[in-house]
Amino acid sequence: MRYLPHTPEEITSMLNVVGIKDLEALFSIIPGDCRRHEDMELPGPFTEWELTDKMSAMAETIGTSPEYKVFIGAGSYQHHIPSTVTYLLQRSEFSTSYTPYQPEMSQGTLQGLYEYQTLISRLLGMETANASLYDGASALAEALLMAIRITRRKKVALSTLIHPLHRQVVKTYFEPTDYEIVELPRLENGLTDPSSVTEIEDLAAVAIQSPNFFGCIEDLGAFGESALKNSALFVTSFTEALAYGLLKNPGSMGADIVCGEGQSLGIPCSYGGPGLGIFATKMKHVRNMPGRLVGQTTDVEGRRGFVLTLATREQHIRREKATSNICTNNSLCAMAAAMYMASLGGTGMHQLALLNHDKSEYLKKALRESGFKIPFESPTFNEFVVVSKAGFEKTYEQLLGKKIVAGLPLVSFYPDLVDHYLFCVTETISKEEIDILVREVKA
Amino acid sequence: MKEFLGARGLVLNEPLLWEKGKKGRMGFSLPRRDVESSPLHKDLTNEGPDIPDQSEMDVVRHYTRLSQWNFGVDTGMYPLGSCTMKYNPKVNERLAALPGFAGAHPMLPHQLSQGALRLIKELEGLLSEITGMDAVTLQPAAGAQGELTGMLLMHAYHKSQGSVRSKIIIPDTAHGTNPSSAALCGYKPVPIKSNEEGILSGDVVAQVMDEETAGIMVTNPNTLGLFEENIRNIAEIVHSKGGLVYCDGANMNAVMGIVHMGKIGVDILHLNLHKTFSTPHGGGGPGSGPVCVKAQLEPFLPVPRVVKKKGQYIFSEKFPESIGKVQAFFGNFGVMLKAYAYIMSMGSDNLKKASQLAVLNANYIKEKLKDIYHLPYDRPCMHECVFTDKFLKANKATTLDLAKGLMDYGFHPPTIYFPLVVNGAIMIEPTETECKEDIDLLIEALKVLADEALKDPASLQEAPKKTKVRRLDETTAARQPCLTG
Incomplete structure (x- = not known):
């Protein structure tokens, strides 16, 4: 086996040093009733070439671009990834290293993560960001737990327009605790109802996602003010990070903690993971923050260098009193996001975000003209909800046969939204392909 | 004496991303605009985030240089205990x-x-x-x-x-x-x-x-x-x-x-x-x-x-x-x-073999070093062995110095000061994918270091000397945190 370098002679000579006669004797200390007496029954071993055939065949059964046109976002977005990002990320000095506990040998990862923290802070208008959490959903759960720690209150208010799967994760994290979740209802216009917030007492946090699950851009400023009045922390989240290439950032609208999913920034959909849990806050809250942080310092000769810092928040020091149990996070995904943002620059992110918005407006207008209703009139970024015409369910199934996935049915997430579909258009879909979709749904 | 892996080489400096770049550069092939503009209300939008514009080659050189300051399993042995830094197959x-x-x-x-x-x-x-x-x-x-x-x-x-x-x-x-x-x-x-x-x-x-x-x-x-x-x-x-x-x-x-x-x-x-x-x-x-x-x-x-x-x-x-x-x-x-x-790729026999060889490698290291390094629990180990710096006694050098010294020999240090129940722990996990020659080289390096720690602790406390940066001031980093630039 090519991953196991030992020759039989080497094994013998090493066994001699250890003073035992065979490999089996290495385990003589393990009691017989803990041992496995029968062989494991596993397929293989497969050669590299057999395995490639086998897994390629599995991959080919999956409906992906360019063969399939998938008009779904809903927390995972198909964007073009520059070849440079894919290529640089494969530098195995990055990918095959561990968490940078030994900074002298990990300056590449450390400077890269420091730059990531900076770019994310600038994108979101926040003072600091951590070096990543797992995904947007667990980042939201961590944000709420942090707000509970800071305010010493036990109740959080969550918009019902936060991604339903993210809210499920929060619910799971909260299940064994006595923390309470209050849901903020939605209005006719597809936005969260701001009036309800001020009536709730003893809130640790108000959490709003923008763009929300319907793609609508929330009035974060208004929630920021009402959170402040309640002396609750204002938590904002997002699933489409690219939106902040175009939209006013949450920091400028009073956010105390910003968290979200960063998969859009140069990370493939990969069936939902790995993604990137983005987490940013104000410096005054930094010691309550979960996750790894990289800080700038100098070496004994005065040269600039970077280290993991503020570790006294973390599990390996504080154990049960840590700000989070997180250890391994999604560093390489954070590196991908930094590489992606560096490739686009502020100018490119703005232009690309505009293009996403404009393309989705083009589809929105075309669907409206072909008889679909747009139930929520608030401005959207690159996804939006439509109400289908009668009989669309059948068309939807037929379109799958034509390799088009015409949006995401919302009824399983919001039982009252029968016949509602969430459509997403990014820069990866051309006008011509949008026109084909529209022609098909008209027919 | 054997030739160790650690050597000097030309490593390039590289500034932070925002210390380079010029407004108007672009490192991304923007997709064609094939739809009309449909502006959002200006109250909702910004002018674009404050992220520097770079050309494609700027970005490539930036990250290539950064990568060269890093050490991974593909670079060399990474015997970080409890982390199982085995080879990551390319297929x-x-x-x-x-x-x-x-x-x-x-x-x-x-x-x-x-x-x-x-x-x-x-x-x-x-x-x-x-x-x-x-x-x-x-x-x-x-x-x-x-x-x-x-x-x-x-x-x-x-x-x-x-x-x-x-x-x-x-x-x-x-x-x-x-x-x-x-x-x-x-x-x-x-x-x-x-x-x-x-x-x-x-x-x-x-x-x-x-x-x-x-x-x-x-x-x-x-x-x-x-x-x-x-x-x-x-x-x-x-x-x-x-x-x-x-x-x-x-x-x-x-x-x-x-x-x-x-x-x-x-x-x-x-x-x-x-x-x-x-x-x-x-x-x-x-x-x-x-x-x-x-x-x-x-x-x-x-x-x-x-x-x-x-x-x-x-x-x-x-x-x-x-x-x-x-x-x-x-x-x-x-x-x-x-x-x-x-x-x-492995199948059942090779997976079992992997565990056997991982345990063999760890026991081999334990046997080879236990006369020099202090072994707190002298019994057959599994895939990793834990030593301590007790042999240095009143000497000024410690586990940390041994770890930093190992870098100059071309190895990533083991896990140190963990588990907490052992003072000055040095936890070595070689994994099964390391061959005998490389393990022998690690053992040799650890012997030389132990000798240096006893004879010239002051010199060891200067280590590492061959890395891009030397020991970093972690205290100031934590007292006056600078987390963004």
Whole structure:
């Protein structure tokens, strides 16, 4: 086996040093009733070439671009990834290293993560960001737990327009605790109802996602003010990070903690993971923050260098009193996001975000003209909800046969939204392909 | 003397991203604008984030230079204890990047995602067979989230039994993630000490186990690299009071095909695909922390779960007792692919062989160094061995200096100062993918360093001398944090 370098002679000579006669004797200390007496029954071993055939065949059964046109976002977005990002990320000095506990040998990862923290802070208008959490959903759960720690209150208010799967994760994290979740209802216009917030007492946090699950851009400023009045922390989240290439950032609208999913920034959909849990806050809250942080310092000769810092928040020091149990996070995904943002620059992110918005407006207008209703009139970024015409369910199934996935049915997430579909258009879909979709749904 | 790997080379300086770049440069091929502009109200928008514009080559050189300041498994030996820094096969990377897998949207209808669903189902089956456990969830994103999932399962189980429990037993050798994961579920950790042999005895567990205690979190093999041989007895004690046994399987690389986790009394076990199953650590993730359980805990596993219906794989949410979800989608699928590829490449005999060789390498190092380095527990170890710096006694050099010194010889240092129960711990995990010559070189380097530490500690305290930067001021970094530029 090519991953196991030992020759039989080497094994013998090493066994001699250890003073035992065979490999089996290495385990003589393990009691017989803990041992496995029968062989494991596993397929293989497969050669590299057999395995490639086998897994390629599995991959080919999956409906992906360019063969399939998938008009779904809903927390995972198909964007073009520059070849440079894919290529640089494969530098195995990055990918095959561990968490940078030994900074002298990990300056590449450390400077890269420091730059990531900076770019994310600038994108979101926040003072600091951590070096990543797992995904947007667990980042939201961590944000709420942090707000509970800071305010010493036990109740959080969550918009019902936060991604339903993210809210499920929060619910799971909260299940064994006595923390309470209050849901903020939605209005006719597809936005969260701001009036309800001020009536709730003893809130640790108000959490709003923008763009929300319907793609609508929330009035974060208004929630920021009402959170402040309640002396609750204002938590904002997002699933489409690219939106902040175009939209006013949450920091400028009073956010105390910003968290979200960063998969859009140069990370493939990969069936939902790995993604990137983005987490940013104000410096005054930094010691309550979960996750790894990289800080700038100098070496004994005065040269600039970077280290993991503020570790006294973390599990390996504080154990049960840590700000989070997180250890391994999604560093390489954070590196991908930094590489992606560096490739686009502020100018490119703005232009690309505009293009996403404009393309989705083009589809929105075309669907409206072909008889679909747009139930929520608030401005959207690159996804939006439509109400289908009668009989669309059948068309939807037929379109799958034509390799088009015409949006995401919302009824399983919001039982009252029968016949509602969430459509997403990014820069990866051309006008011509949008026109084909529209022609098909008209027919 | 042998020639060591550490050498001087030309390493280039590279500024921070925002110290370079010019407004108006572009490193991205912007897709054609084929639709008309449809402006948003200016109250909603910005002018674009303050991120520097760079050309494509600016970006490529930036990250290429940064990468050269890093050390990975592909660079050299990385004997970081408890981290299982084994070789990360390249075919796995290529297969995980296949367009069908990498491009798969998580909300595709099931008829368009059969390959992905099948892979999840099959990998669950493979891990179940390797561990001897009954059912598996692949949803947790890393080991610590696997632990949290395990604690949530334990909590849900006790609740279903109508039992409220507030404590959990955690040995002093545990990873810090154990108590902090348990605390997230409201469990108060009850610490217990390992015995003079470095393992747990049934007596200490029996003293604290009661009906208010949810169970025990035990790492086996433990963080001293020793097999917890009283595990069955401990499990009986815990079970007799209605508790459950959680096993941190971070060290599974020692016992594949050797120990049947299902038979030793473990109820819940997490694995780290980024340790035992060869997926790269990525400088701190993404990982994957599957949780394996015995049948009585299966109803509580996270949803959705893959089931087969009428010849098709589908996701099912119909598990009313489920703890819910710990990730937005199904976990780190991209990492699962690599672990699947690894297991398929290895097969059962090679996986067992991997564990045997990992344990052989560790015992070989232990034997070769134990006359120089202090070995606190002189007994057969599993996949890692723990030494201390006690041999330096009053000498000024310490474990930290030995670790920094090792860098100049071309090795990544071992894990140091962990586990906490051993003062000045040096925890070496070579893994099975290191060959005898390289292990001999590591042993030689550690001998030379021990000698230097005794004869010229001041010089060793200057180490490392060949790295891009030398020792860094961590105190100032923490006192005056500078986290963004």
